[in-house]
Amino acid sequence: MRHIAVFMFVVVALAASFSLAAQAEEAQVTIALPADLDALDPHLTTNSMSWMMLANMFDTLVQLGPDGTYEPMLATSWSRVDDVTWRFQLREGVRFHNGEPFTARSVRYSFERLKDPELMSPAVATYRGSIEEIRVVDDYTVDVVTEQPYAPLLSLLGVLWIVPQDYIEEVGMREFARHPVGTGPYRFVEWRRGHQLVLEANPDYWAGEPEVKRVVFRPIPDASTRMAALLAGEVDIITVVPLDRLPELERNPNVYITSRPGELIYLGVNTFKEGLSDLRVRQALSHAIDVDAIIEALLMGRAVRANGPFFRTTPGYRADLPPYEYNPDKARQLLREAGVTNLRIELDVSPLQGVQKPQEVGEAIAGFLQDVGVQVQVNVLEPGAAIDKYGAREMDMYLFPWGSFPESGRHLQVLLHSEARGYYYKSEEADRLIDAYMAAVDPEERERIGRELHTFLYEDLPFIYMYEQEELYGVRSRIQWDPGVDFVIRAANIKLVQP
């Protein structure tokens, strides 16, 4: 036995004495995410985790600026020709990583490729009812024509990744997906699935060569391991920081926490179900849940109370609407008025990408509702099962997140319009307002209709409104980085701090 102990010790010591080879170079930054990307071809995924990384290789016409409005990227300026036509001037002298020039053709191709049935792009759905065609006016001018007046066009163009036509036509779809080429600040080096994605700075980038020369993205699914890797200095940025361990990071002088506005968490209600169809019952539920307590106790204060299905950056957001106050007496009274006594509901929660502590929050909600006499059974479903059940219209109440494009207001249409996902809610007034909202290409008019829509949904309660989470990042102090408002991690914005 002694021999074995000695042997084991030697093995460990040997392994340790091989100096830790992977000591990060100065100009390399390693970023740990909970999952790997789906594909290197940005047109083959709609997963924001994938786009988060791919955005370093591929550019779009416009990009979201720090104030939540769209700024020039590959397009330098744009204007509205008529209600359905927008004209974009393109940046000249930009080249793809393989040298192919970026022109109006690239833009048209990047859109038409998405619709190619052979590609079977899952992003097709994203464009339905929006862009009809992209016309080449001259080498550096395109007209984007929408099927109908479409207000959130820019946020759609913000994820229309521009790809090189000649290269793809030459090497084919599969080869492009293995060796992708874009116009972005980083070039592709290597991707080993489940292990790492390596990018290197593009010295010819139109906005200047990035300061960080090499970027490595590593999928580390376990939150504790991700934190350990950050604390050990193996990675420089981690996303989805486990809330319970925030104090530990805050105490550590080598790392800091930074954040951006994150997912909007809502409690969906099946308004077709007996009992829940009564507005007074939904009001009662809204008054019964102490959302502030949930934010303080479970989310460590890292969330902002929501007063509707609007993000703070969604056009038409009404900051002046007070969230439903926590008032269990009022809730009980409303339930009595509605004549609902023995209400039993199932609440489905799931660790969907982006939701912090779904089960704990679900249990807390159940506790508050039981307090006013509503019997709640909490089901914890794995994500696939939750999405299936949701689509099958079998849910009573569900705790779901929405994260993408808060500035577009598109989630209002997708979630609440009866012709989109009318799974659990239908209102002619909401449909009318949403249609007008999505068609309001004039920003002022959009703001006005948005306010009206927010007011209506605030009162009609298709959801019980919960909170807007903060998206937390842990960062090593040797780099300086601000996540901005976008979901994308732009490595080109990372600065190295001189020691």
Add this chain to the structure above:
Amino acid sequence: MVSYVYRRALQSIVVLLGISAVVFVVTLLTGDPVRALLGEAATEADIQAYRAQLHLDKPLPIQYVMFLTRAVRLDFGDSLRYREPALDLVLERLPATLSLGGAALFVLLLFALPAGLLSAMKHGTLWDSLIQSVVLFMQSVPVFLSGVLLILLLGVHWQVLPTSGYGTLQHLVMPAATLGMYSAVRVARMLRASMLEVLDQHYVRTARAKGLPERAVSLKHALRNALIPVITLVGMETGMLLGASVVTETVFAWPGIGQLLVNAIYSRDFPLVQGAVLLIAFMFLIINLAVDLVYAVIDPRIRYG
């Protein structure tokens, strides 16, 4: 012997066919991949259209026939999520899985054999109790806990090993130790029990009676016979090390087949699930065959015609 291996290979094909049928039905019954694939913006119409493109709208028997005709050519179709041939994606993970499984098996044997033997030979002494307590302790600590503890200690506190990831020998140490030790305790207990049983038999008493030293009695006479059930268990554990190491893989961000499979199940990526399960099943079959052949080597009474 050769005809035996040949017969077993044929049987294996039948087993694989059976498994493929079960996997096919189960994956398709568990749910629909399309909703998750198309993202937040998809409407019901988009979902139906995409389903039709994937032939998911066809009746199940027709889908099964389509699946079988491709599967016999080792074509499981493209992964829905990664858009690459499913089998390639699985095979790509094989080196990571085999290196982790192999290293874990090494750790397993390194601990289990001496611990089990010593415990049996020193039955009832302090050594025995000590080893048994260690074994009991390690069996009670789940992998996700021991793995995280190791990471915090060796990776963060002392910084002698990388916390997670893949690539070098150092990356392999912690996951292999975590995974190997967890299985090792079962093998050690089995070896102890099996040895104790054998040591009680007449021929062992005879060996002792004719004056052989205790060491020779235990290692020459008893061990060979005690090993038979242990080898069966080691075979099964090896299968588990290769196919069911998903927790260890997740904790250490190890890009093995287990993680791939679980993610594939979550996203209902059924071509990938089918490919991964069949490969794992195949590995199990190989190990089982190897175990059966090892029997014959260890116990001359066992012969395969």
